[in-house]
Amino acid sequence: MKFLHCFCVVDSSLRILWVGGDWDDFALRNGGTSILANDVLATRLTDYITDNATAGTVQQMVAAVIDTQGSLRMDYRCDGPEELRRFRLTIKPMKDGRVIMVHELRDAIRLDPPMGAWSFDPAAQSRKCSVCGLVHAPDGPWIDPTLPGVRHPPLVRYTVCPSCITRIELAIAGILDGAEAGEVGELILKAGFSRT
Ligand SMILES: [Zn+2]
Numbered sequence: 001m002k003f004l005h006c007f008c009v010v011d012s013s014l015r016i017l018w019v020g021g022d023w024d025d026f027a028l029r030n031g032g033t034s035i036l037a038n039d040v041l042a043t044r045l046t047d048y049i050t051d052n053a054t055a056g057t058v059q060q061m062v063a064a065v066i067d068t069q070g071s072l073r074m075d076y077r078c079d080g081p082e083e084l085r086r087f088r089l090t091i092k093p094m095k096d097g098r099v100i101m102v103h104e105l106r107d108a109i110r111l112d113p114p115m116g117a118w119s120f121d122p123a124a125q126s127r128k129c130s131v132c133g134l135v136h137a138p139d140g141p142w143i144d145p146t147l148p149g150v151r152h153p154p155l156v157r158y159t160v161c162p163s164c165i166t167r168i169e170l171a172i173a174g175i176l177d178g179a180e181a182g183e184v185g186e187l188i189l190k191a192g193f194s195r196t
Pocket residue numbers: 129130131132133134160161162163164165
């Protein structure tokens with residue numbers, strides 16, 4: 001895997017001022033053919049987020065970092081149908097009310113067999129957490145689609161699941177309270193995967 005880390009600098013309105021690292025590779029890997037580095041400058045980060053819950057969460061985290069001049073760290077999943085991928089996002093304050101957001105790949109595990117492929121549909125009944133990657137069919141539990149015997153819903157809309165909302169709120173409360181860095185609790189990596 002080529003992608004190791006990428007970063008972007010945003011202001012308090014989430015306007016993108018700079019991107020760097022392996023941004024293009026990151027965007028292409030996540031299906032973002034239209035959001036290559038040259039195209040995103042001066043646009044807003046929230047232009048690329050399809051749901052209010054995720055956009056609101058990012059906005060809250062950036063605002064807390066600007067307010068407190070502390071840092072936030074959050075592990076998240078950004079899986080593909082054939083690969084479970086764990087990333088760490090670190091948001092650090094910069095001068096003049098700006099922050100730098102760094103995404104680092106922590107772990108990539110080949111899924112055998114792969115999950116079913118899925119697409120985004122704003123009208124989908126099933127939801128997928130944009131932070132931990134768990135999926136939720138109507139009336140079902142939040143469940144990890146990489147577990148054996150679980151089928152990934154073919155159409156999903158994105159949101160933030162209740163347990164991620166709680167973890168992020170606690171981390172934000174931590175830095176607002178004066179902790180040096182707000183740590184969003186680590187995602188549990190389920191056992192039973194073979195590493196590539
Ligand atoms: Zn979640």
